Amino acid sequence: MSEKRSIFEEVGSDDARPEIRKGGIDAGRRGSRKGLRAWLVLLFLMVAVMIVVGGLTRLTDSGLSITEWKPLSGALPPMTQADWEAEFALYQQIPQFTEMNSWMELSDFKQIYWWEWGHRQLGRAIGLVWAVGFLGFWISGRMPTGWVKRSLLIGAMGGAQGAIGWWMVSSGLGEGMLSVASYRLAVHLGLAFAILGTIAWYVFLLSREERDLMQARRVREAKQFGLATGWMHFAFLQILLGALVAGIDAGRSFTDWPTMGGQFFPPYAFDIEPVWRNFLENPGLVQFIHRMSGYLLLIFGTVAFLRGRRSANPATRRAFTAAYIALWGQVALGVAAVMTAAHLHVAITHQVVAVLLWVLILRARFAAAYPVATSVRG
Known part of the structure; x- marks a missing residue:
């Protein structure tokens, strides 16, 4: 006959408790x-x-x-x-x-x-x-x-x-x-x-841990991610256009800003035959395209930044803000490179900040793709 037990007695106190395994998603990988x-x-x-x-x-x-x-x-x-x-x-x-x-x-x-x-x-x-x-x-x-x-x-x-x-x-x-x-x-x-x-x-x-990424992926910020993806592609296009400028020293062809040779559109922009070669080899036209693309990139970046600031996640907002600040710095350096005829120190700083901007845009995209979990009180 079993003896009576108190209702306050802890049941199974002497039994070996099963080991709790944590991080099962990460185990083995x-x-x-x-x-x-x-x-x-x-x-x-x-x-x-x-x-x-x-x-x-x-x-x-x-x-x-x-x-x-x-x-x-x-x-x-x-x-x-x-x-x-x-x-x-x-x-x-x-x-x-x-x-x-x-x-x-x-x-x-x-x-x-x-x-x-x-x-x-x-x-x-x-x-x-x-x-x-x-x-x-x-x-x-x-x-x-x-x-x-x-x-x-x-x-x-x-x-x-x-x-x-x-x-x-x-x-x-x-x-x-x-x-x-x-x-x-x-x-x-x-x-x-x-x-x-x-x-x-x-x-x-x-x-970040694999299990953390799997959870974060379920709450992806779709609109911010889409804009960051577009921003990334646009920035990549601008990098390619910058290479075309550097390849023919087009940055030294017109050193006034915001005009080019005193006018909006550069003179002699289509002097090379056949016409399509001007888009690769005419210094004035190549620099003009790079300038216009830079202005459009700034506008697109502003839209992405404003949308990013509406995120509920502080880490995402900070990531978009950092990329936007770098974008303004890059635009200012681009203007300085033009007005100094691509001076060595200015031009290389322009390229260094291009690297920084590129990585920060990718960081903003990642933050939107895998939002960092934040409590209600932050």
Whole structure:
């Protein structure tokens, strides 16, 4: 016969309680998320520096100083006087030297050579960091589920960028060319920003737990996300147009603002035959298109910002505000670049802020896609 028990006695106090398992969604797929994120952040910083160095290489007209593509042996610079003279002799055979830089001595050539060599060397370093990191995570089994393909995508884009870089340089070695083809420069720069944006998005994903992202995705802010997506595409188009401007030094063609040559529409905008070439090669028309696109981007960004400020989530509002502030800074720098005839420091700052703006727009888009949960009291 069982003895009586008090109604206040705790039932089963001596029984072993079952272990509560937390984070079931992340179990088995987590891997080394923090380590992977640190690796991607390093790649992001290196690609950002690569874009800046590429801009300086273009602004100093150094991109054609190395006339051969040697992915492996080219990692070593000229080591002897004879090596330097041989490299200089190759440069002396291309139109940029014969028609524009025939005044150069070996010492002058070395200055532009180091810019291009450093740019290519940084590309090799990025490839090495990617390969070592990917193989390390993959072989050790620390790669989170679903991240092998994403990591391979970054590597494939980087490999394509190297090939496109040479495709761009080779366009400037032909007869009558004093610099690389502007449309090839636009493709090269566009892919660089696509790589940077892809890495940034992956870093954002790894900054939050998988279960948190799955929950946040259910409450996506559709209107803010749609506007941020449009803003991102518009900004990318403006980056491509900026590359066309840089490719033909169109930023130095008209240095007055808000007019161009004292009028709204630049003179001689369609002087090149056939007409379609003016959209790629006429400095006045190319700069005009870049200006008008910049104004439209500012208007679109204002609409996106105002909509973003209506979000119920403070993190989303802050993300849209930060991107909008950067947009105004970029517009101001664009005007300054025009009025200083693309002065080196102003022009490169303009490119640096373009990188910042690009990432901040992506951040606003991510914040709308995966809103951060906030209590009623904030």
